[in-house]
Amino acid sequence: MSKVSYVSGLFLGALATVVIMNQAATASGAPGSESVKDKIEHATEPFDGMKVTTAYPLPVKMVESKEHYQGGSFRVLARKGQITRFRCSVCHNDKPVKVQNGVLFTHSDIQLNHGLGRNMLTCNECHSIEDRDFLVDKEGRKIDFDHSYQLCGKCHFRQKRDWLGGAHGKRETYWAGERVVRNCTSCHNPHSPAFPTKMPATYSLPLDE
Ligand code: HEC
Ligand code: HEC
Numbered sequence: 001m002s003k004v005s006y007v008s009g010l011f012l013g014a015l016a017t018v019v020i021m022n023q024a025a026t027a028s029g030a031p032g033s034e035s036v037k038d039k040i041e042h043a044t045e046p047f048d049g050m051k052v053t054t055a056y057p058l059p060v061k062m063v064e065s066k067e068h069y070q071g072g073s074f075r076v077l078a079r080k081g082q083i084t085r086f087r088c089s090v091c092h093n094d095k096p097v098k099v100q101n102g103v104l105f106t107h108s109d110i111q112l113n114h115g116l117g118r119n120m121l122t123c124n125e126c127h128s129i130e131d132r133d134f135l136v137d138k139e140g141r142k143i144d145f146d147h148s149y150q151l152c153g154k155c156h157f158r159q160k161r162d163w164l165g166g167a168h169g170k171r172e173t174y175w176a177g178e179r180v181v182r183n184c185t186s187c188h189n190p191h192s193p194a195f196p197t198k199m200p201a202t203y204s205l206p207l208d209e
């Protein structure tokens with residue numbers, strides 16, 4: 001072994017020791033600073049009884065669907081973290097509202113354009129009156145905001161059936177078993193759900209030269 005490579009070997013050895021010591025320090029350190037080993041162990045923990053055996057990163061905010069497709073469960077992107085006004089009960093508690101034009105001050109950003117003409121939907125067809133932290137189904141039972149596909153499905157049952165099978169909407173990761181799909185409200189704004197019409201870009205053939 002030449003002298004140069006011996007010296008550089010020594011240097012690398014010292015560097016490795018420093019790195020390892022650093023890792024050990026972070027592993028036992030502040031919360032959230034997981035070591036690689038912790039992360040692997042965490043990733044192989046069973047999720048709702050299903051084992052995640054692959055290291056492919058799953059979306060963090062997801063919930064197990066309350067409905068099954070061909071006997072198998074799947075997962076849906078969670079919504080509550082995306083709703084800026086959640087929790088609604090911060091304001092919608094049993095205390096009387098003291099301000100005038102409360103709706104204007106708080107919800108004027110919501111422009112309803114859902115349903116045709118006189119059949120325009122109203123807030124309470126979707127939102128629970130008793131508990132604003134929830135949506136409601138046909139029978140008045142509460143629906144969690146993370147499971148809003150159940151709300152849409154009470155009227156758009158055909159789109160929901162297609163969505164269950166994977167023909168409407170979009171898959172986030174995987175095909176079956178651990179399939180993770182987008183929620184209806186990941187794409188549609190529930191207050192104005194139709195997408196604006198988009199025309200294809202036109203193209204004119206160049207003139208003959
Ligand atoms: C910053 C306070 C605040 C928050 C947070 C809030 N609201 Fe409101 N909301 C109000 C006030 C004030 C009114 C008007 C008084 C009333 O109807 O109670 C209102 C009215 C409403 C109405 C009735 C509108 C109408 O035209 O009659 C609905 C539905 C509603 N809120 C839903 C929600 C939902 C769902 C959430 C959570 C995602 C939420 N609100 C969060 C303050 C708030
Ligand atoms: C078609 C059903 C439907 C109707 C009608 C409806 N909402 Fe909503 N609303 C929803 C759903 C579903 C969400 C959650 C959207 C999400 O997942 O991001 C929501 C979210 C909200 C939020 C939270 C928005 C945010 O990002 O902070 C407020 C506030 C709200 N609705 C108030 C109202 C009010 C007021 C009305 C009536 C003027 C109304 N909604 C009518 C279904 C509806």
Ligand code: HEC
Nearest residue numbers: 114115116125148151152154155156184185188190193194
């Ligand atoms: C109470 C019944 C009801 C609920 C709940 C409901 N919708 Fe609707 N929706 C309607 C009606 C009625 C129309 C208008 C019918 C039409 O235009 O053909 C409509 C129209 C739509 C359209 C536009 C259709 C088009 O061809 O332009 C979309 C997209 C849509 N809804 C998505 C949703 C989503 C997403 C949810 C859940 C957040 C939802 N709806 C919840 C009744 C409902």
Ligand code: HEC
Nearest residue numbers: 149152153156159160163168169170182183184186187195
């Ligand atoms: C990945 C995004 C995405 C998701 C998730 C999604 N949709 Fe759609 N949806 C669309 C697009 C894009 C269209 C076509 C819009 C157009 O033609 O203007 C559409 C169209 C619709 C229409 C209009 C009628 C039709 O079939 O063309 C309804 C109603 C509807 N969706 C309801 C739902 C419901 C209910 C869910 C959840 C069960 C859902 N969508 C989930 C993107 C999505």
